[in-house]
Amino acid sequence: MSNPEVAALQDVLAGEHAAVYVLGVLGAQTSQSQQPALYERVTAAFVVHRQRRDELIATLTALGADPVAAEVAYQVPADLSTPLEVEAAALRIERGCAAAYAYAVANTTGANRAWQTTALIDAATREIGFGGAVEILPGL
Numbered sequence: 001m002s003n004p005e006v007a008a009l010q011d012v013l014a015g016e017h018a019a020v021y022v023l024g025v026l027g028a029q030t031s032q033s034q035q036p037a038l039y040e041r042v043t044a045a046f047v048v049h050r051q052r053r054d055e056l057i058a059t060l061t062a063l064g065a066d067p068v069a070a071e072v073a074y075q076v077p078a079d080l081s082t083p084l085e086v087e088a089a090a091l092r093i094e095r096g097c098a099a100a101y102a103y104a105v106a107n108t109t110g111a112n113r114a115w116q117t118t119a120l121i122d123a124a125t126r127e128i129g130f131g132g133a134v135e136i137l138p139g140l
Contacts, residue, residue, distance in 0.1 A: 012103075030083070094123050
């Protein structure tokens with residue numbers, strides 16, 4: 001695998017580290033009893049991003065690369081006091097991940113490109129679930 005491919009995978013992994021962190025914070029701001037739909041969407045997104053993070057770590061390790069480590073902390077929105085603010089923050093996460101996956105699709109080949117494409121489609125679909133608009137080329 002060439003260096004641009006490893007670099008693209010590392011960028012996506014860095015984004016997934018951030019997504020897992022921030023989605024954990026968002027999950028703590030939702031109520032399963034008062035906002036069950038939002039709680040379910042945030043929880044499902046957290047699970048998917050955690051799985052993708054772990055898969056990227058395994059892929060990079062198998063390629064002989066040292067996977068980029070998570071930061072100690074990530075910036076979270078200052079105001080998450082309403083469901084709309086939580087949903088808007090989750091939408092920003094999915095948009096950021098979609099952009100990272102689109103970059104990775106352009107810079108990977110073979111099975112890695114197929115995996116990145118699937119992840120891009122998944123992030124774009126979750127964007128819609130968090131109030132985003134349908135885009136012809138998500139992530140760009």
